Amino acid sequence: MYRPEIKVLDCTIRDGGLINKWQFSDELVRATYQAVCDAGVDYMEIGYKASLDMFDPKEYGKWRFCEEDAVKRVLDGLELKSKLACMVDVGRVNIAEILPARESIFDMIRVACYIKEVDKGIALANQIMDQGYEVTLNLMAVSTNLEKDIDEALAQINETAIPCVYVVDSYGSMYCEDITFLVKKYLQAMPGKTMGIHCHNNRQLAFGNTIQAIIDGSNMIDASIYGIGRGAGNCTLELLLGFLKNPKYNLRPVLKLIQDYFVPLRNQIEWGYIIPLMITGTFNEHPRAGIEWRAGENRDKYAEFYDRLTRSEIIE
Amino acid sequence: MYRPEIKVLDCTIRDGGLINKWQFSDELVRATYQAVCDAGVDYMEIGYKASLDMFDPKEYGKWRFCEEDAVKRVLDGLELKSKLACMVDVGRVNIAEILPARESIFDMIRVACYIKEVDKGIALANQIMDQGYEVTLNLMAVSTNLEKDIDEALAQINETAIPCVYVVDSYGSMYCEDITFLVKKYLQAMPGKTMGIHCHNNRQLAFGNTIQAIIDGSNMIDASIYGIGRGAGNCTLELLLGFLKNPKYNLRPVLKLIQDYFVPLRNQIEWGYIIPLMITGTFNEHPRAGIEWRAGENRDKYAEFYDRLTRSEIIE
Numbered sequence: 001m002y003r004p005e006i007k008v009l010d011c012t013i014r015d016g017g018l019i020n021k022w023q024f025s026d027e028l029v030r031a032t033y034q035a036v037c038d039a040g041v042d043y044m045e046i047g048y049k050a051s052l053d054m055f056d057p058k059e060y061g062k063w064r065f066c067e068e069d070a071v072k073r074v075l076d077g078l079e080l081k082s083k084l085a086c087m088v089d090v091g092r093v094n095i096a097e098i099l100p101a102r103e104s105i106f107d108m109i110r111v112a113c114y115i116k117e118v119d120k121g122i123a124l125a126n127q128i129m130d131q132g133y134e135v136t137l138n139l140m141a142v143s144t145n146l147e148k149d150i151d152e153a154l155a156q157i158n159e160t161a162i163p164c165v166y167v168v169d170s171y172g173s174m175y176c177e178d179i180t181f182l183v184k185k186y187l188q189a190m191p192g193k194t195m196g197i198h199c200h201n202n203r204q205l206a207f208g209n210t211i212q213a214i215i216d217g218s219n220m221i222d223a224s225i226y227g228i229g230r231g232a233g234n235c236t237l238e239l240l241l242g243f244l245k246n247p248k249y250n251l252r253p254v255l256k257l258i259q260d261y262f263v264p265l266r267n268q269i270e271w272g273y274i275i276p277l278m279i280t281g282t283f284n285e286h287p288r289a290g291i292e293w294r295a296g297e298n299r300d301k302y303a304e305f306y307d308r309l310t311r312s313e314i315i316e
Numbered sequence: 317m318y319r320p321e322i323k324v325l326d327c328t329i330r331d332g333g334l335i336n337k338w339q340f341s342d343e344l345v346r347a348t349y350q351a352v353c354d355a356g357v358d359y360m361e362i363g364y365k366a367s368l369d370m371f372d373p374k375e376y377g378k379w380r381f382c383e384e385d386a387v388k389r390v391l392d393g394l395e396l397k398s399k400l401a402c403m404v405d406v407g408r409v410n411i412a413e414i415l416p417a418r419e420s421i422f423d424m425i426r427v428a429c430y431i432k433e434v435d436k437g438i439a440l441a442n443q444i445m446d447q448g449y450e451v452t453l454n455l456m457a458v459s460t461n462l463e464k465d466i467d468e469a470l471a472q473i474n475e476t477a478i479p480c481v482y483v484v485d486s487y488g489s490m491y492c493e494d495i496t497f498l499v500k501k502y503l504q505a506m507p508g509k510t511m512g513i514h515c516h517n518n519r520q521l522a523f524g525n526t527i528q529a530i531i532d533g534s535n536m537i538d539a540s541i542y543g544i545g546r547g548a549g550n551c552t553l554e555l556l557l558g559f560l561k562n563p564k565y566n567l568r569p570v571l572k573l574i575q576d577y578f579v580p581l582r583n584q585i586e587w588g589y590i591i592p593l594m595i596t597g598t599f600n601e602h603p604r605a606g607i608e609w610r611a612g613e614n615r616d617k618y619a620e621f622y623d624r625l626t627r628s629e630i631i632e
Contacts, residue, residue: 175527175559176492201520203555208524211491227589238591239519242598243491251598256619258591263616273543273589275554275574282558282567300579303572 002245005219009043018230022061037081038253045085051094083107090120101132108134115145118153138166154189164194172202172281176212183216196220202281206235226262231287233271275302318561321535325359334546338377353397354569361401367410399423406436417448424450431461434469454482470505480510488518488597492528499532512536518597522551542578547603549587591618
């Protein structure tokens with residue numbers, strides 16, 4: 001697939017940090033950024049920006065906070081070929097701590113929110129745009145909303161200057177037909193805006209669904225190295241780059257990074273095709289239950305986990 | 317997806333045996349057949365039927381040969397709820413050794429052949445149909461053929477009584493658009509025949525492509541437990557059963573089987589998302605090169621494997 005408008009965003013550190021509380025070594029993050037640049041990837045999202053008074057820095061690594069000086073120190077001396085992004089969650093960031101874009105190492109700040117808090121998401125995105133950043137709005141867990149609420153949120157966003165809105169399959173529960181339905185709905189409701197796609201891989205569909213979204217018109221595409229991300233993880237960057245035909249992308253630096261850093265990391269922390277997370281995806285459930293199950297002593301008792309989800313008391 | 321015509325075929329032992337020369341324990345095969353029956357799966361392909369004088373029984377397990385008595389002994393006492401199938405390769409089976417269907421434990425024999433040997437495949441399928449079996453013709457590695465040769469083969473098959481023909485993505489190199497193109501082509505060239513789909517998972521697309529084939533009209537669907545199969549493996553049976561809405565299918569017995577047998581087996585033999593096999597899939601290459609690389613001392617040197625495939629001498 002070749003379409004010059006397509007941009008790729010690597011979310012390795014931001015989404016991967018949800019597994020290990022962002023306790024990545026500086027060396028790994030630096031090597032990842034270098035590889036992402038060498039691969040010609042357009043953006044790298046290097047963490048969340050959050051207030052230091054909301055999370056304990058003893059427990060969470062620096063990529064939970066993305067303080068300007070800390071990020072600059074780690075990337076010191078590297079040519080910043082890929083644009084840098086970070087993510088903010090509604091209610092977990094102090095806007096007063098965000099520098100004007102011209103003084104920041106970041107080019108883009110992405111706002112994550114649920115449909116039910118879209119007003120707060122829009123307000124935060126507006127404040128960030130006022131500071132001069134590129135902005136996206138990532139509507140999480142859309143698979144759990146009624147269509148009328150989605151439509152209402154999209155109509156509101158359409159009235160704003162937010163240039164890019166994401167379809168996010170937070171639970172890894174969507175099929176290609178769901179992707180087509182939502183991407184077309186978003187495009188129709190918000191003409192002129194760029195559509196993003198962020199898929200989770202609970203059912204080995206993240207790459208296939210990402211391709212479907214590209215076919216349907218998405219031009220801002222998320223992926224992560226070796227698929228790292230909470231639970232089942234994401235669309236893998238190496239598969240995505242193998243699919244895109246733009247000659248600016250180069251697969252080899254990503255393969256080298258995987259062998260040097262991410263295969264060893266995968267032996268320490270878990271993500272990927274894991275049956276309890278396949279089950280939560282199949283049932284359109286938050287991965288939390290599956291992740292907790294994997295942390296317990298019955299981690300490989302898949303039938304019992306299935307029973308837990310399917311044989312709970314029925315709530316009429 | 318619910319369509320009453322859809323049938324599922326489990327190819328766990330047949331395709332998985334390509335990894336370990338069919339050296340599965342009787343206990344594992346028996347438990348697999350029992351779980352497949354309990355899950356409501358329509359067919360189980362339990363191995364290849366091959367002449368004992370073509371392969372050394374000291375090297376290859378009994379599922380390479382599928383002798384009637386051996387199969388009956390292993391399944392003795394079980395209710396044969398799922399139909400039993402085996403596969404034959406053109407040139408590797410002695411038709412004289414195949415019993416008439418009424419004397420056999422097998423209901424179906426699937427013929428695998430390349431487009432270039434379709435005449436032999438048709439002749440073998442005809443002989444097997446004459447013996448009273450259900451038959452399918454599985455056209456391997458179709459991604460490597462010129463369209464005119466595919467069209468010619470399909471026209472020939474259309475003249476036969478073979479009821480079911482498979483689109484086979486042997487190299488795991490196809491995208492959803494390729495699946496749609498081929499399934500529609502096959503359906504148009506051979507009206508009235510059932511279309512099968514058999515996908516490999518080199519690029520995490522086996523399940524997504526299988527869904528696409530179902531949307532496009534395929535009704536005979538291959539999958540394997542936990543995706544076991546040569547190299548990257550197949551569409552997983554557990555994902556497929558989670559997708560199909562026919563109430564006759566039941567996911568739980570498959571999950572129990574995975575935890576009891578296939579997670580331990582995966583610790584002994586390798587299949588799944590493995591970068592060298594992702595690379596062969598991306599380049600539409602036979603997985604052989606990737607499997608050999610994984611058997612060598614540089615097994616985790618992915619960039620070097622990539623170089624090997626992309627920097628070979630150019631053949632004009």
